[in-house]
Amino acid sequence: MIVSKSLLLGLVGVLTLAVACGGGSGSSSAAGSSSASASGQCAGTTQASQANNVTAIVVDGGPLGNYSDAAFADVTLCVPGTSNCQTIGHVLVDTGSEGLRILSSAADIAGSPLSLSLTQELVNGSPVVECAQFLSFVTWGPVVMTDVKIAGETASDVPIQLVGLSGFPDVPLACTNAGTPAETVGGDNGLGSNGILGIGPFPNDCGAGCTEPGAANPGLYYTCATNPCQVLTLSGQSQEVQNPVSSFPKDNNGTIVELPALPAAGAASVSGALVFGIGTQSNNGLNGATILTLDKETLDFTTSFKGVSYSGSFIDSGSNGLFFLTTAITGIPECKDENDFYCPASTEALTATNLGVNGDSKATSFSVANFDNLNGNFNAFNDMAGPNAGSGGTGPSFDWGLPFFFGCNVFTGIETTTAAPYFAY
Amino acid sequence: MGWRLRKLPAGLLVLALSGSVWAELGGGLNSVQADQAQLQAKRQVLQAEGYSVHEMQAPSGTVVREYASPAGTVFGVTWNGPFIPDLRQLLGAQHFAEFQQAQQSRRPGRHPIDIEQPGLVVQMSGRPRSFHGRAYVPGLIPQGVEAAAIR
Numbered sequence: 001m002i003v004s005k006s007l008l009l010g011l012v013g014v015l016t017l018a019v020a021c022g023g024g025s026g027s028s029s030a031a032g033s034s035s036a037s038a039s040g041q042c043a044g045t046t047q048a049s050q051a052n053n054v055t056a057i058v059v060d061g062g063p064l065g066n067y068s069d070a071a072f073a074d075v076t077l078c079v080p081g082t083s084n085c086q087t088i089g090h091v092l093v094d095t096g097s098e099g100l101r102i103l104s105s106a107a108d109i110a111g112s113p114l115s116l117s118l119t120q121e122l123v124n125g126s127p128v129v130e131c132a133q134f135l136s137f138v139t140w141g142p143v144v145m146t147d148v149k150i151a152g153e154t155a156s157d158v159p160i161q162l163v164g165l166s167g168f169p170d171v172p173l174a175c176t177n178a179g180t181p182a183e184t185v186g187g188d189n190g191l192g193s194n195g196i197l198g199i200g201p202f203p204n205d206c207g208a209g210c211t212e213p214g215a216a217n218p219g220l221y222y223t224c225a226t227n228p229c230q231v232l233t234l235s236g237q238s239q240e241v242q243n244p245v246s247s248f249p250k251d252n253n254g255t256i257v258e259l260p261a262l263p264a265a266g267a268a269s270v271s272g273a274l275v276f277g278i279g280t281q282s283n284n285g286l287n288g289a290t291i292l293t294l295d296k297e298t299l300d301f302t303t304s305f306k307g308v309s310y311s312g313s314f315i316d317s318g319s320n321g322l323f324f325l326t327t328a329i330t331g332i333p334e335c336k337d338e339n340d341f342y343c344p345a346s347t348e349a350l351t352a353t354n355l356g357v358n359g360d361s362k363a364t365s366f367s368v369a370n371f372d373n374l375n376g377n378f379n380a381f382n383d384m385a386g387p388n389a390g391s392g393g394t395g396p397s398f399d400w401g402l403p404f405f406f407g408c409n410v411f412t413g414i415e416t417t418t419a420a421p422y423f424a425y
Numbered sequence: 426m427g428w429r430l431r432k433l434p435a436g437l438l439v440l441a442l443s444g445s446v447w448a449e450l451g452g453g454l455n456s457v458q459a460d461q462a463q464l465q466a467k468r469q470v471l472q473a474e475g476y477s478v479h480e481m482q483a484p485s486g487t488v489v490r491e492y493a494s495p496a497g498t499v500f501g502v503t504w505n506g507p508f509i510p511d512l513r514q515l516l517g518a519q520h521f522a523e524f525q526q527a528q529q530s531r532r533p534g535r536h537p538i539d540i541e542q543p544g545l546v547v548q549m550s551g552r553p554r555s556f557h558g559r560a561y562v563p564g565l566i567p568q569g570v571e572a573a574a575i576r
Contacts, residue, residue, distance in 0.1 A: 067533040096535075096552040133509050135549055135556065136528060136538055178509040180525060192533020198553075205553065209507065215484035218508040297507070298555040316552055320534040323550075340536055388537045390550035391559040391576045393488065393505030399537060399550060 041363060042425050043289035044409035047258040051283055052152030053251045053276040059259065059402070060269040061379035063090040063185055067192040068379050069320035069402040071259065073274055074109060075100065075197055078147040079116055080157040085149070086116055090194045093257065093274055095412045095423075096316030097198035099205040099241035100148055101132065101139050104164035105184055106194035114162075118144035121159050123232055123239055126223035129168050130161050130241065131175035132205060133220070137189060138179040139163045139196075140171050143221070148244045150197075153276050155247035159239065163195070172229050174219055196318070199255050199274075201299055201412055201421030203237075203246040210234050246414055251277030254413040256284055257317055261407025264347075264367075266378040270406075278411055278424075289411055289424040292356025299421060303398040304361075305352040312394030313354065315410060315423045319401030322366055323388035324352075326396050332368060334387060341371035341386040352398065362425060366403065382406040447481065447489055447502070447510070449517035451562055454479065454497040475570045476500070483510065487556070492575050494567045501561035501575035507554045516560055520545050524560070546572070 048054045057071045071093040078085035086108040091100075106114055120127040121143040128143040141163040148155040164183045165171065171181055184190045198205065209218045211234045221240070222229040234240060245252055259272035277284045292301050294314075303313040303324075310325070321341065327334055335343035347369045355361040369383035382403045390397045404410070408425050415421035448454050471478040479491045487506030491499045504510050513521040524547050527540040538549035538558075549558035561575050 062533065064533070070534070098553070133553060133556070135535060135551060173513075174511065177511045177513040177521075179512075180528065189528075190533060200552070202554065207507075207554065209485055212485075218485040220508075299552070300555060312550070312557060314552060314555070316535075318535050318552075321536055323537050339539055339541060386536060387539055388550050389539060389548040389559075390537070390557050391503055391548055393503065393576070394550075394557050395576050397550060397557075401536070 041365070042408035044256075044258070044287055045261065045407055046409075047260060047271075047273040048256075048275050048283045051281075053281055053284065055151040055274050057093055057257070057259070057272045057274045058269065059267075059272070059380040062192050063194055064192065065379075067320070069381060069384050070193065071257070071272065071317055071402060071405070072193060073150065073197060075102070075195070076149040077102070077116055077118070077160075078149060079118065080145055080147050084116065085147075086112070086114060088114070088194050091197045092191075092193040092195065092318055094196050094198045094316070094318035095200050095255070095257065095410070096314065096318040097134065097196060097205070098200045098202045098243040099132070099198040100160040100195065100244050101141075101163050101198070101241070102160065102195035103183070103185060103191065104141065104162045104166065116146070118146050118162070120144055121239065123221075123223070123234055126225055126232060128159075128232060128239070129222045129224050129229060130220055131172065131178070131222065132161060132241070133178050136179065137182040138175055140165060140168065140175055140181045140183070142168065143241060148247070150244070151276070153248045153251060155242070155244045158242045158244065158247045160244075161241050168224050168229075170224065170227055170229065172222060197244070199243060199245050199412060201294060201415055201423070203243050203414055203416070204240040205243075206240045207237065210240055211236060243414060245276060248276060251280050251284070252414075253280065253416070253419075254278040254411060256409050256411050257405050258409045259405045259407070262380055262382045264383075266375055266381040268378050268380070270380045278413060286411065286424060289409070290360055290362040291358065291411075291413070291422045291424040292354055292360055292362065293358040293420040293422045295357055296415065296420060300394070300397075301357060301423070302355040303352050304355060305350075305398075309355075310395065310397045312390055312397035313400070314398075315400045315404060315412075317402055317405055317410075319399050320384070321401045322368070322383075322385040322403045323399035323401060324385065324397070326387050326389050329396060335371050338371065339387075341384065342368050343370045343372050344368055346370070347383060354398075354400075356422065357420070358422075364400075364404070380406070447515055448491055448499045449515060450499055450502050450520050450560055451517055451565060452499055454491070454493050454499060473574070475567050476574070483508075489515065492561070494565070498565060500565035500567065501559065501572075503559040503576060505557050507556070509556050509558075516547075520560070520562070
């Protein structure tokens with residue numbers, strides 16, 4: 001009898017330990033708070049210290065101090081092969097897109113305007129301009145060749161996008177028909193950041209489509225040597241704006257975003273780490289994280305919530321909230337004056353399970369706070385949430401934005417010819 | 426393939442770029458059925474209780490569905506695929522302008538689009554190369570048909 005009791009106690013002790021692993025490390029864990037971590041059971045929760053493949057990230061409201069739940073990093077651009085460089089701060093760390101895009105109006109970390117002479121990419125002699133599509137805006141601007149340096153990693157002579165209309169004012173109708181061009185940090189249609197560091201699961205920003213001739217070409221790339229600009233058929237995918245990580249000579253198969261857990265009320269500023277490479281160095285092993293492979297076309301996976309499966313889910317550090325389902329499904333009301341966010345009467349603690357195309361699954365605990373009651377002086381919240389009606393084939397789904405990342409190290413595995421794209425945590 | 430000017434029965438002029446013309450939200454289906462021959466786009470029609478769904482896939486991969494009343498009025502559209510379709514064409518000039526207007530005063534942040542106005546609903550989700558969206562005019566949904574059917 002006594003032996004059985006102590007076995008039972010031992011089991012309980014082990015379970016408690018497993019849950020606490022999701023609670024994060026360091027000073028940001030709140031004692032006794034069950035919502036200290038957005039993800040209840042993550043394999044890794046500590047942040048790597050400074051190294052060649054590690055760069056600092058910060059969640060601090062952005063260059064204008066008004067951008068909640070966005071993580072930023074510094075990126076250095078150099079005229080290829082030279083030490084003529086500028087470092088741009090507050091570039092959005094984005095696992096939901098691919099490619100480095102810098103606002104031509106951004107200032108560097110010393111406050112000086114971007115003044116590097118970066119040559120425009122040429123395709124069959126034609127200088128390239130791109131209209132890249134995002135969910136609520138497009139980015140329009142020239143594709144230029146640059147060295148990209150982050151921490152001790154360098155992508156040499158790769159295509160990035162400079163965003164802004166001043167040099168290329170005649171935006172094609174096909175571009176604005178997909179969305180409104182973002183061209184500034186602030187104001188209407190402002191990005192809220194100095195640029196976007198797209199480090200998602202694809203190696204470039206268009207795949208095979210932009211190399212196809214004729215109607216099969218989605219028409220993202222143009223040359224504006226003529227007026228109007230003409231759609232370009234690229235010769236190869238290497239001419240597309242690249243996921244900078246894919247272009248590193250090493251530590252180039254993916255990344256880890258490492259952010260600490262937050263107190264229930266949030267925080268004004270949080271520091272973390274962005275690690276390059278998965279399983280390439282002693283500081284970037286999977287260490288028991290569950291790999292969820294993604295659909296190779298859509299990058300989607302499935303989320304099960306209260307017994308119902310929803311396809312079309314994805315993990316996106318560039319989304320500034322946990323956006324999932326609808327009021328009709330969850331019973332959580334939208335905020336009266338801001339229907340992009342939920343406003344439950346009190347914070348709700350929920351659980352869901354994510355299922356990869358490979359058949360592996362991982363549970364996730366998360367919280368939904370009343371958006372209107374969030375502390376206006378804070379910039380980081382693990383429970384900022386809203387609806388995601390989705391549809392267009394998939395219906396409502398889960399957009400696991402930055403709140404998912406607090407207290408949970410998230411791996412993004414980049415697709416190769418042999419490896420499927422994946423997220424792991 | 427190429428540019429082609431086409432005159433519609435109502436006297437409207439439509440610029441038909443192969444593979445990228447759909448009926449606009451609130452418009453009639455007639456124009457699209459007439460253009461189908463030139464489009465080289467796969468088209469399926471599904472009949473449901475009280476409405477029909479006309480599905481087309483653009484050559485670049487995105488699937489567009491148009492939901493039409495028995496009288497042939499398009500009351501809802503959805504899109505699903507790697508690239509955003511021509512929203513001005515899909516929503517029509519008026520609804521497209523309403524859509525752009527509704528996005529003006531947003532705080533910085535990337536999140537799903539959820540525009541719910543009495544005369545227009547536009548909801549979009551996804552990320553680059555994986556967009557899911559729908560738009561409909563609440564007042565045009567036929568009797569007995571749920572908005573949830575538009576997906």
